[in-house]
Amino acid sequence: MSQNPPASTGPAPSFVTDALIVGGGMAGLTAAIALARAGLSVVLVDEQPPPLTVTPEFDGRVSAITHASVQLFKALGAYAAMAPFAQPILDIRVSDGRPGERPSPLFLHFHHGDVGPEPFGVMLENRHTRIGLMQTLAGLPQVTVLAPAQATVVERTPAGVRAVLADGRTIAARLVVACDGKASPLRAAAGIKTVGWDYGQVGIVTTVEHEKPHHGVAHEHFLPSGPFAILPMTGNRSSLVWTERKDLAPALMALGHEAFDGEVRRRFGDHLGRVVSVGPHFSYPLSFHMTTRFVDTRLALVADAAHAVHPIAGQGLNLGLRDIAALAEVLADGKRLGLDPGDGEVLARYERWRRTDSLIMGSVMDGLNRLFSNDAAPVRLMRDLGLAAVNRLPGLKRFFMHHARGTVGKLPRLLEGKPL
Incomplete structure (x- = not known):
């Protein structure tokens, strides 16, 4: 197909590009x-001014970055700026219990050395991930960042894409990539349906300091209201991702500092000594959705625009990074063949690659949350026995450890640390 810009009968566009990306999050x-x-020119449009998005107040969350996703950031040349702030995840311990009680003696423990010398991944504050990505973008002349800016009109036809910004500037592109979040206006405008549900749960996120070192161990402690994740950060700090019932979360968020820390300690335990929360607390509703399609005419959905999963295993961001790695690979391969990046067959390959994997991962996360957010005694006993059984089956245990590393399935080249 022709590599010429889409034809226009009106004034010349302000920007002409191969790909328009809407949404400037991670x-x-x-x-x-x-x-x-992948060799494409890019215009990135985001509504938020870049200086705001790297402040702790904008996004105080911490994300688990799997080994495969670390390889992607390395291959893209972005990881060097992130590495000083990254805490390796050396062990993962999964247990069951109730607030104020000792965890069940039946548990599942993963040690990274059982599958290789490198850690399962790293914990990285979102703002440091953003800073590293922004620094990398600054060195790429083929990328134009327009922020703050809003795409008020995005027209897609077989001939090309035309976008109009709120200030009147226009963009002509061959492909638009929707990175515009769970409520994706681009997805809605394309008429792409989603299947999903609300969990009736809220994720409470905060950072704590503790007396004893964590030794790089991540804890996934299942409580009746949902998982309570203790994720190691640099220094004697950990990030908490605390799943709570939606009806109880507002009262917890309204507690004073001492009372809130008391609730944290009831769930955290004393294995790391005294625990004190530092910085702000954040909360957000938890839900699941999966789109019925990942593509439309000259449109590709990635990350939250395509799917949102429960944070039970910290795979949400990594699932989106797998989308990006796959899309970049099919576009790079298409460019070598002289294909238009918005070509229907190119986008169909992306959809085939990512939709099944995303559906499987989302279903697994949903099933785990339902299984472990249940306090019925028979269910608790069966899942505790299941954890203990997996802990004693080396083959099955290694399979789950490779999942934690993000190294299961057909990996795009970037996730193997290879160039496009």
């Missing part, structure tokens, strides 16, 4: 770098 920033590495 997914949008990564997609811009990956598509540039």
Whole structure:
């Protein structure tokens, strides 16, 4: 297909590009770098001013970055700026219990050395991930970042994409990549349906300091209201991702500092000594959705625009990074064949690659949350026995450890640390 810009009968566009990316979160920033590495020109549009998005107040969350996703950031040239702030995840311990009680003696323990010398991944504060990605983008002349800016009109036809910004500037592109979040306006405008549900749960996120070192161990402690994850950060700090019932969460968030810390300690335990929360607390509703399609005419959905899963195993961001790696690879391969990046067959390959994997991962996360957010005694006994059984079956245990590393399935080249 022709590589010429889409024809226009009106004034010349302000920007002409191969790919327009709408949304400048971690997914949008990564997609811009990956598509540039694939040889495409890129315009990234985001509503937020970049200085705001790297403040602790904007996003105080911490994300688990799997080994495969670390390889992607390395291959994109972005990881060097992130590495000083990254805490390796050396062990994972999964247990069951109730607030104020000792965890069940039946548990599952993963040690990274059982599957290789490198850690399962790293814990990284979202703002440091954003800073590393922004620094990398600054060195890519084929990427134009427009922020703050809003795409008020995005028209897609077989001939090309035309976008109009709120300030009147226009963009002509061959492909638009939707990185515009769970409520994706681009997805809605394309008429792409989603299947999903609300969990009736809220995720409470905060950072704590503790007396004893964590030794790089991540804890997934299942409580009646949902998982309570203790995730190691640099220094004697951990990030908590605390799943709570939606009806109880507002009262917890309204507690004073001492009372809130008391509730944290009831769930955290004393294995790391005294625990004190530091910085702000965040909360957000938990839900699941999966789109019926990942593509439309000259449109590709990635990350939250395509799927949102429960944070039970910290795979949400990594699932989106797998989307980006796959999309960049099919576009790079298409470019070598002289294909238009918005070509229907190119996008169909992306959808085939990612939809099944995303559906399987989302279903597994949903099933685990339902299984472990249940306090019925027979169910608790069966899942405790299941954890203990997996702990004693080396083959099955290694399979789950490879899942934790993000190294299961057909991996895009970037997730293996290879160039496009």
